[in-house]
Amino acid sequence: DQQVKQNSPSLSVQEGRISILNCDYTNSMFDYFLWYKKYPAEGPTFLISISSIKDKNEDGRFTVFLNKSAKHLSLHIVPSQPGDSAVYFCAASALKTSGTYKYIFGTGTRLKVLA
């Protein structure tokens, strides 16, 4: 049962244009969401997060939008740069009764920014 889904395995975008990566989730208890970027043979690095009390969070060229009613979040990258070419994972979590978080990751979307 895939609770976090990234239905587009790959995306190609021209340099300077907007990249939009999508993520859907099924668990209404999720209350915190993250986006990670991963280069080959490296660990993922944190990009941006959003709490369920917000619907938008912006950090430089990266903006994450959350639509709770649709259980959907998206990552916008504007303008896209060749260095943004990587695999992007969304992750969702709910606070456990033990006080810990465990994040469920999507399958990733490979973004290729064309120069």
Place this chain on the structure above:
Amino acid sequence: SQTIHQWPATLVQPVGSPLSLECTVEGTSNPNLYWYRQAAGRGLQLLFYSVGIGQISSEVPQNLSASRPQDRQFILSSKKLLLSDSGFYLCAWSEGAYYGYTFGSGTRLTVV
């Protein structure tokens, strides 16, 4: 500052051989520690997490086990590897709550 070390970077092991992957964290105490595996088409799958020494929670029944002998050490093991254990293994730590994870650089395991 906090750093996370994971080794080895790559490993080729025969079927039926044992496995031990080690992860250590520096610069923090009592971190939450996690082992993830990235397999083709499966994204990052949570295998184990630990909130303290000797405390291990398993998320997926499998051929692997984890141990936390020290506060900042997390070990992933197997007594007998299977072909299906091949993948990219990632260790991560978190301060908990809303801090997300910091991942190690990963280990590419190929079981032949």
